[in-house]
Amino acid sequence: MATNVSEKDKTLNEIIDWVKSRCHEAGLSRFDVRRKSDRDFYDGQVNAFHEMLELCRSMLGYSGSMPSEVPNQSEDAKK
Secondary structure, three states, X not given: OOOXXXXXXXXXXXXXXXXXXXXXHHHHHHHHOOOHHHHHHHHHHHXXXXXXXXXXXXXXXXXXXXXXXXXXXXXXXXX
């Protein structure tokens, strides 16, 4: 499980790389079939992979709002 933004981004980038390779394979496989139903199957896979890529890319980086003020957490402030 990702523990911070950089770990989350690292994981998302690994997923993005995997999805891109699968999308490429499905795109190439489409040309190896004769039946329209088989081509439609690979087209559906490519579309699903593109949607996954969009979702993963939209999740990269910090997506929440940053607090405008952070309380002082030093030991001196506690005294």
